[in-house]
Amino acid sequence: MMQPQQRFDTVLIANRGEIALRVVRACREMGLKAVVVCSEADRDSAYARSADQSICIGPSTVSKSYLNQNAILLAARLTGAGAVHPGYGFLSENTRFSAAVEGAGLTFIGPDADAIATMGDKIAAKSAMVAAGVPCVPGPDTELPSEPSAIWAIAAEIGYPVIVKAAGGGGGRGMRVVLDEADLLEAVSLTREEARKAFGTPALYMEKFLQHPRHIEIQVLCDTHGNAVWLGHRDCSMQRRHQKVVEEAPAPGISDTLIGPVGAACVKACQQIGYRGVGTFEFLYEDGAFYFIEMNTRLQVEHPVTEETSGVDIVQQQLRVAQGEVLSMAQGDVTCNGHAIECRINAEDPATFMPSAGLITALELPVGEGIRVDTHVEAGYKVSPYYDSLIAKLIVHGRDRADAMQRTRAALASFKLEGIATNLPLLRELFDDGAFAKGETDIHYLEKWLKTRVAA
Numbered sequence: 001m002m003q004p005q006q007r008f009d010t011v012l013i014a015n016r017g018e019i020a021l022r023v024v025r026a027c028r029e030m031g032l033k034a035v036v037v038c039s040e041a042d043r044d045s046a047y048a049r050s051a052d053q054s055i056c057i058g059p060s061t062v063s064k065s066y067l068n069q070n071a072i073l074l075a076a077r078l079t080g081a082g083a084v085h086p087g088y089g090f091l092s093e094n095t096r097f098s099a100a101v102e103g104a105g106l107t108f109i110g111p112d113a114d115a116i117a118t119m120g121d122k123i124a125a126k127s128a129m130v131a132a133g134v135p136c137v138p139g140p141d142t143e144l145p146s147e148p149s150a151i152w153a154i155a156a157e158i159g160y161p162v163i164v165k166a167a168g169g170g171g172g173r174g175m176r177v178v179l180d181e182a183d184l185l186e187a188v189s190l191t192r193e194e195a196r197k198a199f200g201t202p203a204l205y206m207e208k209f210l211q212h213p214r215h216i217e218i219q220v221l222c223d224t225h226g227n228a229v230w231l232g233h234r235d236c237s238m239q240r241r242h243q244k245v246v247e248e249a250p251a252p253g254i255s256d257t258l259i260g261p262v263g264a265a266c267v268k269a270c271q272q273i274g275y276r277g278v279g280t281f282e283f284l285y286e287d288g289a290f291y292f293i294e295m296n297t298r299l300q301v302e303h304p305v306t307e308e309t310s311g312v313d314i315v316q317q318q319l320r321v322a323q324g325e326v327l328s329m330a331q332g333d334v335t336c337n338g339h340a341i342e343c344r345i346n347a348e349d350p351a352t353f354m355p356s357a358g359l360i361t362a363l364e365l366p367v368g369e370g371i372r373v374d375t376h377v378e379a380g381y382k383v384s385p386y387y388d389s390l391i392a393k394l395i396v397h398g399r400d401r402a403d404a405m406q407r408t409r410a411a412l413a414s415f416k417l418e419g420i421a422t423n424l425p426l427l428r429e430l431f432d433d434g435a436f437a438k439g440e441t442d443i444h445y446l447e448k449w450l451k452t453r454v455a456a
């Protein structure tokens, strides 16, 4: 159900790092006050200093700070915040947190608990998408039965290879690919056991396993008055272990005629479920067809590439619709300009991918037309071992893809970060790869490229 919206002048940011800083900036630009919560490890960080107020809510361990719902709610009460922005990760897709924030009389900057719950259950999400006419991966939008004969029959109907997935799965876990009938029952029982332990529900479903898809996603923005738009598409196929490394907008080689109806179906789905705020529909794309896999009910790491191409400040829009404002744009106002690429710069060893904590001794960021760096780090900043290794996002906008790629190469070359290991050398090499430069590589490309690189 939609909650009545109330206006607020202070936003509490229940997150850290670059995204906390990003939200502080949006608040500033809109004349709102920003409060950040931080752990002891983050107390002296630039983003904690940049806010109007920062409150230390606990020790470095995330369960005692950034995931501590009571401490966050208490901080909101103490600072007079009227709204809570959850960022991404941490509590951003937590039904209980969204409900607790609203229960405390505050605005949760994101969808309501019901929408988070529906989209968090992959079977419920799939069935809502089927109902709205969003194309899904072949396979039933119902829970897998337990009788072996029924399980075999479903797989035979879909056709091998199939993938068995946990309804409550996330973060690339709780999935098993099955190549033929002989392995099916064992895969089902292993995944069921894993799901019961990891996600608290043994519910599974089955779908066709696509073998060489690309990852393409659609950004949506909805107000609380039934208006919704989609802001174009992104390609996030450059992944390692289901983690995105490079993202771009628009997805190369996808025509408006092909993706237009998919975007329109996403908007319709949002209206049907009474969705509010920003969200992302993730699709696998293979042989000219789109297949919905999941919806993320929050702001995403890669939102800047859409901001650069659409000219829409997604975080400001998030704050506006949370204030109850009517969307200021209609679908016809949304256009895509040029091409944008984001590189995730991680504090990790470029060969072993082991996280690297420690002191950043020198930092020189690339500058120039079309270059944006979203980061919370600076020279003298100590990268903590407690958190995600993402330390900066390099976002480059060019007139077309070739221009954006060339500008990215130049920006990566002049990006100087010393003291700790980062994936910058790997990104520099990747941008010299011919197949990536051509575009339209699938979700397995990066891992294959990494193997040949080690072998070379």
Ligand code: ADP
Binding pocket: 137, 163, 169, 170, 171, 172, 173, 175, 207, 208, 209, 210, 211, 213, 215, 242, 282, 284, 293, 294, 443
């Ligand atoms: P999670 O919520 O764990 O991220 P997703 O459903 O988004 O799970 O799937 C994560 C990744 O698993 C996808 O990006 C894709 O690489 C792979 N995957 C999921 N479903 C399929 C499928 N039907 N066919 C091929 N790959 C799939």
